Amino acid sequence: MSMVMSHSKLPFKNIEDQSLNKFIQKSKCACSHCKTEIPLNNTTIQSITEGETNYFCCNGCFGAWNIINDLGLQSFYQMTGDGSLVSSLQNSPETNENSYSIFDSDEFCKKFVSPSKEGSKAELLIEGVTCYACIWLIRRSVEKVFPDVSISINQATGCATITWDHVATKLSQLVKLIDKLGYKTLPHREGKLEEDQGELVKVGVALFIMVNVMSFALIEYLSGEDGVQTNILQYSRWISLTLATVSIAWPGRTFFMATLRSFKSMTPNIDGPILLGILSAYFFSCYNVVMASPEIYFDSITAIIALVLTGRYFQSQAIYRNRTKLASLIKPSDGYILVEKNGLYSHVLASLIQVGDKVKLLPGDMLPVTIRCSSNCAEYSLSELNGEPSWKKSYADESIPSGAVLGGQSIEGIATESGVKSYTENLAKLVNDALDKKGQFQYWSDRAAIGLFYTVLTSALIIFSLYATNDIYEAVRRGVAILLVACPCTFAIGVPLTFANAMARALNQGILFKSQSALEKLARVTNIVFDKTGTLTKGSPTVTESVWLVDQNLISSIIPILAHLDQHSNHHVPRSISYWIKNDVNLNSRLTTSEDFAFPAIEEIQGQGLFFKFNSSTYRIGNINWIRSFGINVETKLEMFQIFLTCDNALLGALELQDEIRAEAMDAVNRLRSSGNKLSILSGDTNERTKSLALKLDIGICDAIGEASPTEKAHKIREFNSCAMVGNGLNDSVAMAQSSVGIAVSNASNPAQTSADICILRANLKLIDQAVKISRACTTRMKMAFAFAAFYNLLGLCFAASGMMSPLLAAILMPISSLTVAKIATSWPNDLQET
Amino acid sequence: MEALFVLVPLSFILAGTALVAFIWATKKGQFSDLKSPGEQIIFDEYEVRPTKKIDINK
Incomplete structure (x- = not known):
């Protein structure tokens, strides 16, 4: 409209x-x-x-x-100042009543609404919440219009919890209100909150017990010198024993569960060795308490549990925060989709598409559900699903799977699965993908810890059998000391904490690392390949010059079509043509206002142009090579123009589009070069334009490759060793999936953001350099933590094997080593601090 | 030294209360959003003007 x-x-x-x-x-x-x-x-x-x-x-x-x-909430405008916050909000497409009423449907309730004391409860992910002013506006508005609804919004995640009376209030009305304020809502069922609180309680309890047991351990250490009475000593030991038992049984249960899982799946993990260390030390100490003999290790045991759980808590928080950002950035099914009802297309939340719905998808859209295609010859790519960089063709009545990205034409089809099903499956997949990509460091750290465990177990057994014949107590003492001191808790703390810290810092600056492996891979990158349009340039070219070769009245008839090109294509050229016509005073006066204007079907050829049939003539809009391939003569003096309009075999006119370079591009490029990266440009635009941009940015002419189709881009990318592809569009998404690391810039399209490993959330190219720096710093820290953990464990092993490991030494070394690793993981160079 | 037999249990009662308070606060969601309550204080001073009845369907 x-x-x-x-x-x-x-x-x-x-x-x-x-x-x-x-x-x-x-x-x-x-x-x-x-x-x-x-x-x-x-x-x-x-x-x-x-x-x-x-x-x-x-x-x-x-x-x-x-x-x-x-509503009398004008003070919102005082809060937002110059309005830069409000302008980030997007207004929802023209929605009709149907798209809201689905929020009240039984299917929606089944999936997303749970009963609570006050009535019904649902979680919504609200996009566009940037500061408290947004929360203030939404909350006050909801309070005023629906007094009985309670809404709480988490600023960090943008997740809203809504409790309402199902009979008195309709959720659709509430969603509509939030929508009209300029925020978009997506149903969201996480159940993460309760789980999260449970974890925090465990960490709190573990730390509480650790501190208390340590203070009781003091009595033990002092007992040697000024002769603490035996009854006091035993008293404090029994208290320590009780506390340690609670610690193992409650927060320490995590280790039991993980070990059990690893036995079931036959894959060794780090929890097994930790548990063995803890349990052997625990039972040895229990024996010593009962027998009133020296040496108890309860302080070390509780410290291990508390510190490892703390490290993991921070890691899961960082991953969770990144994941919520990710979920709102790349919805598994992209927000609203056109669905036909009674002959009219309306925007419907993709997750509410039902089996049998007739849907229409625009070029570049990602399919939210599996559809049976009813248009002939649809081109689509499965690169998001399996990384295959080619375009596939589908004919009428064939099905296209959800997650496929459409090529250059809009298609219609019948949904063969419901949106809710596809949405929940995709969300789960998205989350699991991020979890699975643990990265090499995690892998090597786990391997090293397990390798260490076997070494330790063997040496403990050797030491044990050496002493077993003489003194069974001494044999057990040394064996336990080895198991405890070589417990791989430094490994278990170091890697998660370093990652958590790096990811959290990056996110605060506007860089979203989707996985730990993305962080690692970026650190190894030496080549950085940029896309041109929309990445180095602003991506919204404006028509700066136009030449008409025929009488303007002839063109008038197609002006309304040109003004509506943006509804048929997601490409920037048709969009800017539409924008130009709507905003040009001479041209927009000729726009027809009658609703029954018959719009022809418009077809798009990737990277070439588009065409449509109107009044029994074929009109083409595209680049010079494409136009010439139809035998249309273009004069030399017009060659400088970018886009040509033709009607059958006659040239109607030519348009010049110009795209400004982003203001910070030069600075960003220089920074990246000075941190030792080789830069290239890979663009679908003409060679000439690509090279002239390269000149402006001081990038070598030979490193600027133009006229590359999406498939060519993907092929070129594979020629580079370890390279990062920075892009924004559908045409880059395949190349991004093929590169070592894909980076999507702030205004990137949905397929690009999905295939990227790293998303830049703010419109600032300098953040790419910052991301590289963060990833390198993270890797350095990881290596340091790794080296330290290995050094400490080996040293401890030697001490324990030689019998020099007194409980005092173990108790001091254990927390100190863990804290050193934590310190290494969280100390960052000053220039990477948050700005 | 015998005072410890009384003082230690006493200290446990005290610390236990703090622990229970911590668990209670966590379950109540006091730690789930650490950012917005701080900013909320600043925004509370904005007066809300009297309202008209509105119909969001228009």
């Missing part, structure tokens, strides 16, 4: 009736809601309240402003 057409439906007053003087003086004004600067002409939306005129850039802003104003 175009802006111009939909105006008449809204109760706004037109410009003629008031403030004519103002209009004459001002040609530009700021949108009252998002503060974007907008041209002031007769199509600008206005509202006059209490003698004050407000201007709006779009109906979405107008709607949001109306709600905020009617």
